[in-house]
Amino acid sequence: MGYEIHVSRTEEHYDSAENPIELEDWLSYADASPSLSVGGWLGWDEDRQPIYLHTCADDSVVSLTWFEGGIDIKGYFSSDPYRKFGSLAENFGATIHGDDGGRYTATGVLPPSH
Template sequence: MGYELHISRAEEYYDSEEHPIALVEWLTYAESNSALRVGGWLGWDEERQPIYEHVCTDGSLVSLTWFEGAIEIKGNFDGDPYREFGSIAEGLQANLQGDDGERYTASGVLPPAR
């Protein structure tokens, strides 16, 4: 899969600022998750934040970053998005959603809510 996924508490990920995952909450969660490691940084000085990396089951490396109340997942992998990132979404009490609005759940892919 070569497009972005989003972990968000909003009905649609682009509304994440209305129902945000707080940055401090994300950082606390990410630091406690052994499947994530810091792979770089965004920003400078006090404003900088870590870019976390996750190695997928197919060996691909993806990045996870916090942006405007949601977690953005970027990279290419061949696995099932829910199996790769569903536990992270559940751990944050949030949804896993693709760029096209589809939702990934344990029950399968749900169509956009439009």
């Protein structure tokens, strides 16, 4: 199913700028990851940044981009994206946020915080 998930260090992904994953840290991680490749660019000139692509086991491709202190992952997920990208979130001391409002780690759903 087509879906968007967010990697963030905050309770709500839209507050990512309050406790950001720094762009430089994200770029270093993504450039070193053998499962990610640059598939395009966002922005122009000195402000542009790469769009990273990840090919899933079923050959579907998802995109990963940094935005205001968080990482957005968009695409078609044929399996549980939380388990697939949970280690990425844990690397940054973050959790995964689904569009459904849930928060997840690589091991499963986190209880509501409020």
